[in-house]
């Protein structure tokens with residue numbers, strides 16, 4: 001593991017990759033703050049793990065994020081690693097989705113991550129150490145039908161994370177922007193419960209541990225972009241070089 005510090009701050013810690021990261025770090029003897037709106041999920045994350053402290057937090061509430069960051073540092077010590085993993089993924093055509101849903105996706109997936117950045121990163125930069133890990137997605141590079149609102153939120157995360165890294169590199173904090181293909185976590189069920197794009201079946205979900213391992217490898221090698229899974233970075237290159245290829249495939253599989 002590339003982690004050299006003691007204290008981790010994990011949003012979305014009540015499920016999926018946030019939960020797995022929390023447990024992995026706790027097993028390594030680290031002090032972990034798992035933060036989430038889902039209290040039951042948090043309790044499950046921490047069950048049997050002494051090193052995991054849980055905090056109920058809605059990342060869209062900037063004042064609450066500031067309070068939580070201060071509380072975690074008071075309870076556990078200075079934050080050495082942040083995972084910005086909280087997100088939602090209801091899907092649908094852009095003119096069919098409720099306006100409130102489209103706004104909520106951006107509020108959580110993008111603005112929530114901005115809030116967490118504002119109240120955790122400055123301290124890490126002052127101390128000149130730590131790992132700052134933002135979860136974007138391949139959906140932040142490859143737009144497809146039915147996924148527009150989620151795509152937009154992840155494109156925003158990609159742009160924010162890239163500029164954040166370039167504005168602050170060389171100051172002792174390592175940055176990673178994580179761009180996985182579909183991963184086998186409860187997030188995907190939100191797509192299945194709304195509209196499931198057939199195009200997603202082209203990429204069977206990878207395991208969450210594969211994503212977390214790829215993050216460690218990237219941090220260890222002083223990289224920034226994390227493209228876990230076989231063929232993921234090839235998909236990224238194809239989108240850049242041959243954008244029409246993606247759209248002809250997507251229209252064909254969705255049938256419109």
Ligand SMILES: NC(=O)c1ccc[n+]([C@@H]2O[C@H](COP(=O)([O-])OP(=O)(O)OC[C@H]3O[C@@H](n4cnc5c(N)ncnc54)[C@H](O)[C@@H]3O)[C@@H](O)[C@H]2O)c1
Nearest residue numbers: 012014015016017037058059086087135137182183185187
């Ligand atoms: N699972 C995938 O296929 C996949 C693929 C690429 C990227 N990602 C990204 O990886 C990250 C982790 O996703 P996951 O698959 O573990 O999802 P998940 O659904 O298992 O976990 C996300 C967690 O975020 C929490 N959350 C939602 N709204 C919140 C809010 N307002 N405040 C605080 N917490 C909130 C949820 O309660 C949930 O516990 C997300 O950013 C996701 O977009 C996931």
